[in-house]
Amino acid sequence: MKKIIIDCDPGIDDSLAIMLALNSPEVEVVGITIVAGNSPVTMGFHNAKKILSFLGRLDVPVFVGADRPRVREYVNALDTHGEDGLGESFLPEVPGQEIPDKTAVSFLRETLKEGGVSVVALGPLTNLARLIDEDLEAFLSIERLVSMGGNFRSHGNCSPVAEYNYWEDPDSAKVVFDTLYEHHGRIEMVGLDVTREIVLTPEILDQMKKVNSVTGDFIEKITVFYFKFHWEWEHIRGCVINDPLAVAQFINPNILTGIEAFTEVETSGISMGQTVVDSMGFYRKESNAQIFTRVDKKTFWEMFLTRILGITQSEYKERFAQFFT
Numbered sequence: 001m002k003k004i005i006i007d008c009d010p011g012i013d014d015s016l017a018i019m020l021a022l023n024s025p026e027v028e029v030v031g032i033t034i035v036a037g038n039s040p041v042t043m044g045f046h047n048a049k050k051i052l053s054f055l056g057r058l059d060v061p062v063f064v065g066a067d068r069p070r071v072r073e074y075v076n077a078l079d080t081h082g083e084d085g086l087g088e089s090f091l092p093e094v095p096g097q098e099i100p101d102k103t104a105v106s107f108l109r110e111t112l113k114e115g116g117v118s119v120v121a122l123g124p125l126t127n128l129a130r131l132i133d134e135d136l137e138a139f140l141s142i143e144r145l146v147s148m149g150g151n152f153r154s155h156g157n158c159s160p161v162a163e164y165n166y167w168e169d170p171d172s173a174k175v176v177f178d179t180l181y182e183h184h185g186r187i188e189m190v191g192l193d194v195t196r197e198i199v200l201t202p203e204i205l206d207q208m209k210k211v212n213s214v215t216g217d218f219i220e221k222i223t224v225f226y227f228k229f230h231w232e233w234e235h236i237r238g239c240v241i242n243d244p245l246a247v248a249q250f251i252n253p254n255i256l257t258g259i260e261a262f263t264e265v266e267t268s269g270i271s272m273g274q275t276v277v278d279s280m281g282f283y284r285k286e287s288n289a290q291i292f293t294r295v296d297k298k299t300f301w302e303m304f305l306t307r308i309l310g311i312t313q314s315e316y317k318e319r320f321a322q323f324f325t
């Protein structure tokens with residue numbers, strides 16, 4: 001089993017990503033760290049607890065991190081994720097879940113120093129930039145850093161050129177990408193170019209409810225708001241579930257393919273938050289990022305659905321293969 005820390009901002013798709021990770025035998029989620037993003041950080045903490053409670057996994061520790069971006073004013077995404085950050089499902093608070101004294105950065109620092117631990121980042125990179133400030137060695141000991149964020153050729157979702165996680169805190173994203181460049185490291189960037197291909201449709205959700213009504217109903221509860229948002233704003237019939245793809249990529253690195261390129265994040269002006277991907281080598285700089293451009297959707301959906309629904313491959317083929325020809 002590979003040890004991972006999930007740094008996230010739950011968030012509807014973050015929640016689906018946590019469900020996939022905790023139903024995957026290849027990974028051991030040693031902790032969840034929360035960052036301000038979709039939801040304010042305290043809301044994110046309690047939302048993570050709601051998901052862990054549903055999964056019967058309150059044993060997984062959750063730590064609270066940055067409550068605002070590095071420089072900018074904090075801008076949440078509750079318009080997309082609902083006023084409770086979980087699609088206005090208004091799930092009951094989990095009793096007795098106090099916020100621990102230990103901060104997210106302290107947990108990251110002490111856990112990463114053990115070695116052999118990866119980070120799957122599903123929100124703004126604020127906690128990771130703070131880790132760099134406080135303990136560069138701990139940051140550089142991350143085994144694999146997989147981040148849902150950014151975009152290459154695909155248009156943005158917060159501006160024509162910027163994706164939310166890196167737009168909400170461009171300064172932290174820049175610190176992470178620049179630090180990786182300076183120390184010959186690399187980030188596996190699961191951007192909108194590939195996540196936009198992962199659309200949960202009403203038909204898939206209906207089948208999910210038929211094969212596992214408990215999980216299917218739960219997912220419907222937290223995604224119905226998200227479906228409406230996607231239709232109103234992007235006329236998409238369904239909802240783009242970005243974050244689970246980053247977990248899937250960690251588990252099976254063949255799901256995504258792309259390019260290696262020097263990448264830098266713009267921190268100001270009209271293109272603030274844009275990941276500038278030097279795919280042609282203009283700057284003659286060593287790659288610090290793997291930028292994904294193609295996704296094996298069938299493999300993703302088989303992994304995601306069999307694991308979170310607890311169904312066999314043959315059940316999957318019977319019920320779902322029709323959607324992913």
Ligand code: RIB
Pocket residue numbers: 009011012013014037038077122123124148157163164165242243
């Ligand atoms: O732009 C999509 C990303 O921003 C996803 O991680 C979503 O949860 C939000 O954090």
Ligand code: CA
Pocket residue numbers: 008009010011013014037038122123243
């Ligand atoms: Ca997220």
